[in-house]
Amino acid sequence: MLVKVYGSAVFGVGATTITIEVTVAQGIKFFLVGLPDNAIKESHQRIESALLVSGYRMPGKKIVINMAPADIRKEGSAYDLPIAIGILAASDQIPHQRCAEYMIMGELSLDGGLMPVKGALPMALQARKEGFKGIILPAENAKEAAVVDGLDVFGFQSITEVASFLSGIAEIEKVNVNTVNLFNQEPEPGQVDFSDVKGQENIKRAMEIAAAGGHNVLLIGPPGAGKTMLAKRLPGILPPISMEEALETTKIHSVAGRLPADTGLLTRRPFRSPHHTISDVALVGGGGNPMPGEISLAHNGVLFLDELPEFKRTVLEVMRQPLEDRVVTISRAKMSVDYPAAFMLVASMNPCPCGYYNHPEKDCICVPGVVQKYLNKISGPLLDRIDLHVEVTPVKFDELAASRDGEPSARIRNRVVNAREIQKNRYADIRGVHCNAQMNAWHLREFCKIDDTGMQLLKTAMDRLNLSARAYDRILKVARTIADLDTSERIRTEHLAEAIQLRSLDRQNWAG
Secondary structure: OEEEEEEEEEEOOEEEEEEEEEEEEOOOOEEEEOOEOHHHHOHHHHHHHHHHHOOOOOOOOEEEEEEEOOOOOEOOOOOHHHHHHHHHHHOOOOOOOOHHHEEEOOEEOOOOEEEOOOOHHHHHHHHHHHOOOEEEEEHHHHHHHOOOOOOEEEEEOEHHHHHHHHHOOOOOOOOOOOHHHHHOOOOOOOOOOHHHOOOOHHHHHHHHHHHHHOOOEEEEOOOOOOHHHHHHOHHHHOOOOOHHHHHHHHHHHHHHOOOOOOOOOOOOOOEEOOOOOOOHHHHHEEOOOOEEOHHHHOOOOEEEEOOHHHOOHHHHHOOHHHHHHOEEEEEOOOOEEEEEOOOEEEEEEOOOOOOOOOOOOOOOOOOOOHHHHHHOOOOHHHHHOOOEEEEOOOOOHHHHHOOOOOOOHHHHHHHHHHHHHHHHHHOOOOOOOOOHHHOOHHHHHHHOOOOHHHHHHHHHHHHHHOOOHHHHHHHHHHHHHHHHHOOOOOOOHHHHHHHHHOEHHHOOOOOO
16 A cells, blocks of 8 residues: 655755655565665664554565655654654554645654654745645644644654544644744843943943944953953844744754754844854854854844954854855755855954953053954954944943943833834835845945045045945945934934944054
8 A cells, every 4th residue: 555644854944845655565675765864764673663662563564665756865863753654554554544634754762752853843834835734743843833824733742642643533732832922921030231231331332333233243352341241232132033033043943953942933032152162164054964053043143252363264264255145055066055144243352362452551461463463363354344343441440339220221222123113114125135234335325325524534534544345335334323323314424433433443553
């Protein structure tokens, strides 16, 4: 008897439907074809044990399983469950009529239990697109898939429960997730807040500008000045994540297997802070079976690189293209996948190896030329792609000991949201542009017009600081954001002046 069961293969952040054809006929041996990898080939032993423990039998006949389309490589142990269900249906141990109505995925343990799989959300989206009635998954993945409307999602603990459901013996309630309630959840108690930061008003202003326009930031200053503290509070002033952004971000974390347990949807912008020993593949993604890297896991959120010069130069240089294109393409001989990478880069570094260059009270002990050599670990092209270079100075004792709290994140966030709303209306008819940092050359000419006085100021800055054409564009983008925070229709001279001031590393003789 021939039975067809349907599964799914994840490529990038999307999925492709896989048809699993199972036939049981006279003869012996177990044949598994359709370009499976070793994990799928080993499913024979897992399935046989799971069926025996669960009260079913492995047919003592010839079993042929074909995974179509046969030219796509199938990987992972998530096909255990659909193959096992196909064998049960083809050997008349359960009815086959309902098997084709559902997409089925799950890994089997030897006792018949179901273990979670990666990529449940892309699979559910594909199931809805293909017109399936529902999707059957391990219980741990059910909430993740249930955020997809118009699809019945069922979560099971064992193959016995799945077989009983498909046989019509047992009925189970489908899993429902109220996405509105998820979005309206209050922030977790103890969330970091800008009110904890003493002093540093100019740095807070820079972070507000960065959040309002989606700009990249480099914080440079001595140890203990508050660089990491400020960076960790940036997500708290970013605009709330939208449903579209939440789905995009959740898909990436689902494919990477990084979605927290029992979490259906990521409703907070991600904050990723990899250690400086990270490899270039771990940062941008890749591997034999391509997986998203840290820059994709930070999609729609913040990527924080602490102690930037300590990262390997090759690791930093691979970020140059994703910072511009906001997508990373992983190419292999037989496949190519795209991962979104629209993240805000926030980096911090000391000004020199000892950390005290330009310190108002402590002397730098670095020998001549070492400071410039230290800064040269960050290439010019990468620095060009960072919009704001902010010098962080130590907090004075009087400010540190003051009992008065700083401005709370909620108040700063309101201003950021208002500025983003202006940008949303401005770019409403432009696909792929949502904030000022995403503007291209045409948008700059259209939305960043400046008067003669501003043009003369910018020309002087370009000549004196020897800025590149990319730096020129970045200054205009930041000035546009400052004008939006000021609810100004046009970019005024003071907006340009502040934007130029926020590029500390471009100033002559900064590093001696």
